Amino acid sequence: MIVVLHPESTPAQVEEASAFLAERGYTVHPIRGAERTVIAAAGGALADEPGASEQLLALAFVETVHLIDKPYKLAARAYRKEPTVIDVRGVSIGGENVVIMAGPCTVESREQLLETAREVKRLGATVLRGGAYKPSTSPYSFQGMGIEGLKLLAEAREETGLPVITEVMDLRNVELVCQYADILQIGTRNMQNYDLLREVGNVRTPVCLKRGMSAKIEEWLQAAEYILTRGNPNVMLCERGIRTFETYTRNTLDLSAVPAAKELSHLPVIVDPSQGTGRASLVQSLCRGAVAVGADALLIEVHPHPERALKDGPQQVTPELFARLMDEIRPIARAVGRTL
Numbered sequence: 001m002i003v004v005l006h007p008e009s010t011p012a013q014v015e016e017a018s019a020f021l022a023e024r025g026y027t028v029h030p031i032r033g034a035e036r037t038v039i040a041a042a043g044g045a046l047a048d049e050p051g052a053s054e055q056l057l058a059l060a061f062v063e064t065v066h067l068i069d070k071p072y073k074l075a076a077r078a079y080r081k082e083p084t085v086i087d088v089r090g091v092s093i094g095g096e097n098v099v100i101m102a103g104p105c106t107v108e109s110r111e112q113l114l115e116t117a118r119e120v121k122r123l124g125a126t127v128l129r130g131g132a133y134k135p136s137t138s139p140y141s142f143q144g145m146g147i148e149g150l151k152l153l154a155e156a157r158e159e160t161g162l163p164v165i166t167e168v169m170d171l172r173n174v175e176l177v178c179q180y181a182d183i184l185q186i187g188t189r190n191m192q193n194y195d196l197l198r199e200v201g202n203v204r205t206p207v208c209l210k211r212g213m214s215a216k217i218e219e220w221l222q223a224a225e226y227i228l229t230r231g232n233p234n235v236m237l238c239e240r241g242i243r244t245f246e247t248y249t250r251n252t253l254d255l256s257a258v259p260a261a262k263e264l265s266h267l268p269v270i271v272d273p274s275q276g277t278g279r280a281s282l283v284q285s286l287c288r289g290a291v292a293v294g295a296d297a298l299l300i301e302v303h304p305h306p307e308r309a310l311k312d313g314p315q316q317v318t319p320e321l322f323a324r325l326m327d328e329i330r331p332i333a334r335a336v337g338r339t340l
């Protein structure tokens with residue numbers, strides 16, 4: 001780290017800060033300029049673990065502290081040069097193939113789920129999505145079918161062969177959801193639920209970590225680090241839109257986060273244009289954009305009758321629209337060196 005001291009700091013204060021760092025295992029190099037002194041400190045605990053930078057800032061004569069190391073290690077590109085490829089029942093996520101995960105926002109009934117699963121499979125999806133436990137802003141809106149929804153997802157998997165991604169909201173349900181899900185989804189509202197992150201880190205079921213709606217990219221990577229440090233290496237990141245001043249779209253889908261996350265990390269990156277826009281009419285264009293900027297997978301909400309959906313009707317595409325968007329993204333995948 002680089003510690004910048006106030007211009008009027010005294011030699012005794014430079015000594016005090018240097019001793020503080022040396023005690024914590026840093027090799028300390030004070031650099032005395034004409035106006036002020038900075039201290040270069042190397043080799044301390046990774047990612048400033050003991051919080052030395054904050055403690056230093058509590059000293060009145062310390063102006064700023066710049067951390068050089070990333071606050072995450074296992075998720076960092078430097079840790080693993082090769083991109084991580086996650087195998088989900090024979091579907092590779094993070095490899096050459098762009099994976100399409102599609103299905104309803106929420107499991108609503110046997111008929112709705114099976115009809116959607118058959119359609120998305122026929123049209124080229126290789127993973128089935130569907131929420132059994134739904135995070136809702138309003139306690140009055142549909143909260144999902146719970147375990148009955150999980151059982152229906154298992155039935156749809158049995159019939160179609162499509163592996164299943166579904167959300168786990170409560171750390172007490174991780175074991176249960178693992179019995180039914182092939183990928184555990186951590187929703188945007190839980191990106192910083194550290195107990196839940198630790199719990200899904202303890203299992204080996206792949207985890208799709210959605211970006212918090214107000215989370216910076218490196219906060220998202222630190223959330224991934226919580227899972228990785230517990231031993232689960234199968235983490236994929238999902239950009240699903242962030243809160244901005246714009247209200248025409250439900251969220252602002254941050255496509256720049258895809259190449260940015262890939263620059264910083266080896267983990268696969270998924271894009272969810274459904275939550276990202278909130279509008280079925282925009283999903284198609286954002287799918288094209290997501291493939292063009294290098295997304296490893298798309299997570300798309302498809303409903304046979306969006307006007308009857310119990311949740312997120314305006315953003316769910318019909319199978320007809322899904323078919324068209326699949327046709328549109330194939331040549332884009334080829335153009336960026338991917339298959340689909």
Ligand code: PEP
Nearest residue numbers: 105187188189210240275
């Ligand atoms: C969803 O995928 O239906 C969902 C609720 O996602 P998010 O957590 O991104 O809002």
Ligand code: MN
Nearest residue numbers: 105275301312
């Ligand atoms: Mn939804």
